Amino acid sequence: xxxxxxxxxxxxxxxxxxxxxxxxxxxxxxxxxxxxxxxxxxxxxxxxxxxxxxxxxxxxxxxxxxxxxxxxxxxxxxxxxxxxxxxxxxxxxxxxxxxxxxxxxxxxxxxxxxxx
Amino acid sequence: xxxxxxxxxxxxxxxxxxxxxxxxxxxxxxxxxxxxxxxxxxxxxxxxxxxxxxxxxxxxxxxxxxxxxxxxxxxxxxxxxxxxxxxxxxxxxxxxxxxxxxxxxxxxxxxxxxxxxxxxxxxxxxxxxxxxxxxxxxxxxxxxxxxxxxxxxxxxxxxxxxxxxxxxxxxxxxxxxxxxxxxxxxxxxxxxxxxxxxxxxxxxxxxxxxxxxxxxxxxxxxxxxxxxxxxxxxxxxxxxxxxxxxxxxx
Ligand code: SF4
Ligand code: SF4
Ligand code: FES
Numbered sequence: 001x002x003x004x005x006x007x008x009x010x011x012x013x014x015x016x017x018x019x020x021x022x023x024x025x026x027x028x029x030x031x032x033x034x035x036x037x038x039x040x041x042x043x044x045x046x047x048x049x050x051x052x053x054x055x056x057x058x059x060x061x062x063x064x065x066x067x068x069x070x071x072x073x074x075x076x077x078x079x080x081x082x083x084x085x086x087x088x089x090x091x092x093x094x095x096x097x098x099x100x101x102x103x104x105x106x107x108x109x110x111x112x113x114x115x116x
Numbered sequence: 117x118x119x120x121x122x123x124x125x126x127x128x129x130x131x132x133x134x135x136x137x138x139x140x141x142x143x144x145x146x147x148x149x150x151x152x153x154x155x156x157x158x159x160x161x162x163x164x165x166x167x168x169x170x171x172x173x174x175x176x177x178x179x180x181x182x183x184x185x186x187x188x189x190x191x192x193x194x195x196x197x198x199x200x201x202x203x204x205x206x207x208x209x210x211x212x213x214x215x216x217x218x219x220x221x222x223x224x225x226x227x228x229x230x231x232x233x234x235x236x237x238x239x240x241x242x243x244x245x246x247x248x249x250x251x252x253x254x255x256x257x258x259x260x261x262x263x264x265x266x267x268x269x270x271x272x273x274x275x276x277x278x279x280x281x282x283x284x285x286x287x288x289x290x291x292x293x294x295x296x297x298x299x300x301x302x303x304x305x306x307x308x309x310x311x312x313x314x315x316x317x318x319x320x321x322x323x324x325x326x327x328x329x330x331x332x333x334x335x336x337x338x339x340x341x342x343x344x345x346x347x348x349x350x351x352x353x354x355x356x357x358x359x360x361x362x363x364x365x366x
Binding site for chain 1: 193194283285332334338339355
């Protein structure tokens with residue numbers, strides 16, 4: 001359970017940033033390995049790409065897109081926080097970063113359906 | 117207000133079920149008390165009632181009872197609060213109240229913490245004013261509307277209650293971190309045009325225990341009872357340090 005003093009938006013923004021960072025660090029090597037199949041084993045890559053069109057995999061990928069964008073937007077918020085004149089509206093910024101990420105993830109999912 | 121209705125009653129009198137942490141640096145345990153409900157009752161009133169009735173040996177600190185001295189902070193239902201200005205009916209959870217000493221500070225006894233580390237951080241962060249002129253020269257006038265003056269103003273009303281220090285996870289994780297209050301104090305002096313200690317101060321706040329440890333979780337700003345924004349002050353220090361580095365002043 002989350003301790004009472006941590007139940008506020010900016011603490012959640014902190015932990016989401018950390019966890020998405022770790023998740024992406026784990027994901028990226030796999031991602032590059034898959035891309036390398038284009039050179040080493042194109043047939044396997046094609047098979048893999050077919051597999052990614054399954055609905056469940058597609059939804060999992062949407063999660064990845066969410067992690068990527070939440071880490072990106074959250075990182076931009078932190079850089080603005082540290083480099084630009086201070087704004088007390090950090091909660092709004094964090095909410096915008098999250099909303100932007102949800103949008104990106106949904107957009108990814110829907111654009112997938114259009115392609116299919 | 118709704119929570120009032122959930123008070124347990126003993127006889128005719130409504131009472132609150134209060135858990136108080138009692139012990140010392142070697143450890144302790146929760147003690148249960150039933151405290152009669154009063155109108156506009158503060159958490160400090162509850163503690164005082166317990167001390168005056170069932171537990172005369174209960175140790176706790178307070179002085180002003182009106183939010184000025186900063187000595188009465190405790191952990192109330194898991195959150196750091198100034199108890200003299202925290203109304204019971206605003207923090208009750210399921211009709212219950214738990215009261216413990218502040219986090220991140222060594223316990224002396226019961227609800228009393230040793231504030232020494234908190235004030236040590238204060239001086240380590242260059243929290244002392246460094247005068248630049250002697251008594252024979254007139255004080256320079258500082259216009260009230262300059263940017264620096266307004267930044268100093270915003271940070272200056274700290275009552276040293278250590279609520280932010282107790283709320284900060286980075287203090288919990290890294291014991292020598294200067295923490296929000298000391299860094300907020302440093303920021304008010306960085307903006308004080310009369311002060312001459314900034315070179316040393318910027319060095320102190322950018323050291324291993326300094327402002328760059330802050331993860332901007334803003335528990336400090338969330339809980340500061342005086343509505344100060346230590347997280348904003350820390351961001352200000354980070355910018356000032358970076359500017360000094362770019363200008364080669366470091
Ligand atoms: S913003 Fe920084 S100083 Fe304030 S609670 Fe968070 S980590 Fe601590
Ligand atoms: S900054 Fe606020 S919470 Fe921290 S010691 Fe000062 S008054 Fe208390
Ligand atoms: S008793 Fe002085 S601030 Fe609470």
